[in-house]
Amino acid sequence: MLNADQVKKDYQNLKPFYEKFQTEVCGFLLTVKEKHAASVDVSSILERQDGIKKLESIEDNIREKPEKYQDLNELSQINDVAGVRITCHCQSDREVLFNILGGEILQQQEYIDVDGQEKDGIYRAYHYNFSKIFDTPIGRKKLSCEVQLRTVLGDAWAKQDTKYVYKKISEGEPHVLSKAISDILNSCEALWDLVKEKTRTDSGDSKRPQAEIIKLSEKIKMVGDQIKIKEKDSNLTEWLKHHQLVAKKGLTDAEVITFMEVEILLPLSELNLAKTKLNDVAREAPIRTFGWPIALYLERDEYRPKVLKDGIVAEIKTNDRDLNGKHRAWTYDYWTIRTDGSFYLAKSLFENTRKPTHIFFDTRIIRTTEVLMYALNLYSALGVPEDQRLTVKIRYSGINGKKLGAAGNRLIHDYRICHENDIEMEITASMKELSEEMSVCVGKLTAPLFELFDFFAVSQEVLYGIVNNYRKGIIT
Structure with missing residues (x-):
């Protein structure tokens, strides 16, 4: 176990030897660089800034990471007191130089205990550690030096x-974003290697690098998009949480136990829409085929949308009565559209007022189709391009104990019972994909729900028939 007082004494005695060793290693590496200049592009070779590692830094590391130093007994066993950093232009340069250095260091007889490590995590640096014997005032000591190989971007x-970020108290998003930046830079590293290769490649071999460049460019865009999504998610989470709380209170007040929720988000949206625009589009977007549409828009004062600082919201609670005027159940609809185009809906189910013990599979297919049709109407009118990707989530709650049935003339036996209370389905697709492959999308958003009812699955023929007919305005 390292003793703080002993470390301090050793540091004072060994400091000049570490400094000498560090300078020596730097000179050796500069010689290696010149020797292999034709094979490797090196940007710089530098000793650790301000000399060897500071005593305060060593003490901090011992205190903060005791498990790393618990088996060490003296300062000379720490392998990075002296250090030199090599910065290469490209990843390929770093890898080539790493291999070259292994042989060059081993050829120096005074350098012992050579150990090379490739660290390909977020840090993405290669290390060589090796030692040399020195006669010091406190005896013969084996001192170590660490050589780091990084790229310019790394x-x-x-x-x-x-x-x-490093050694900061804060956790969470700063670290996530820093890792995302590291991922982007790593993709850029590969691009620079291709650029370098292309400058050295005959024109006849140019097709392969070009294809790889396009592929990697797409990867960089994807990682960049993920950062934007992460930044936006932190704001959306609070928005969704607020409206979910309001809606669930409304559902509880209306004594609605079984309900559905819909979230439609545009992860990369840069929309900032006027609330009057949202209101106008929300009025026209609903699909009227079912009679009581998704995101119902009513003009009556108590039901029409209200203006919020970040969008519009509507809450509709009605008393559903049978043919004799007797109360059957409350219906509840809550929907909101944010100025960035985000949409949230919570509503009671049609089945609640017709057969509360059941979930109708054909009605769920129809309602899911309607959600996607509504999304197309809404976002087309808001000017969202057809290649814009949407994330659609549909969640059902209060379904434990429900039996599977059908609203139409299809025969479904009552033995199919659900034993879960909640389920959520999610897809991400472009506007174009929603339009051209709607049946597939509806299948993905309903199959997990149906499976809860004793492995029930809808045939493709039935599913596609219901979806396609509903898109034509026909309920089957």
Whole structure:
């Protein structure tokens, strides 16, 4: 176990030897660089800034990571007191130099205990640690030096991460975003290798790098999109949470136990829509085929949408009566559209007023189809391009003990009973995909629900028939 007082004494005695060793290693590496200049592009070889590692930094590391140092007894056993950093232009340069260095270091007889490590995590640096014997005032000591191999982009990321994230108390999003930046830079590393290769490749071999460049460019865009989504998610979470709480209170007050929720989000949306525009579009977007549409828009004062600071919202509670005027159940609809196009809905089910013990599979297919048709109407009118991707979530709650049935003339035996209370389905698709492959999308958003009813599955023929007919305005 390292003793703090002993570490301090050892540091004072060994500091000049570490400094000498560090300078020596730097000179050796500069010689290696010149020797292999034709094979490797090296940006810089530098000793650790401000000399060897500071005593305060060593003490902090021992205190913060005791498990790392618990088996060490003296300062000379720490392998990174002296250090040199090599910064290469490209990933391929780093890998080639890493292999070259292994042989070059081993050829130096005074350098012992050579250990090379490839660290390909978020840090993405390669290390060599090796030692040399020195006669010091406190006896013969084996001192170690660490050589780091980074790329230009990796070095830039490490500096930014050190300033804003590394060793900071805060956890969570800063670390997630820093890792995402590291992922982007790693993709860029590969691109720079292709650029480098292309400059050295004959024109006859240019097709392969070009294809890889396109592929990697798409990957970089995807990772960049993920960062945007992450930033937006933190705001959306609070928005959704607020409206879910309001809606669930309304559902409880209306004594609605079984209900559905819908979320439609545009992860990469940069929309900032006027509330009057939202109101106008919300009035026209609903599909009227079913009679009581998804996101019902009513003009009566108590039901028409209200203006919020970040969008519009409507809450509709009605008393459903039978033919004799007797109360059967309350119906409840709550929907809201945010100025960025995000949509949330909570509503009671049609089955609640017709056969409360059941879930009708054909009605669920119809309602899911209607959700997607509504999304197309809504976002087309809001100017969302057809290649814009949407995330659609449909969630059912209060379904434990429900039996599977059908609203139409299809025969479904009552033995299919659900034993789960909640289920959520989710898809991500472009506007174009929703339109052209709606039956497939509806299948993905309903199959997990139906499976809860004793493995029930709808045939493709039945599913496609219900979806396609409903799109034509026909309920089957």
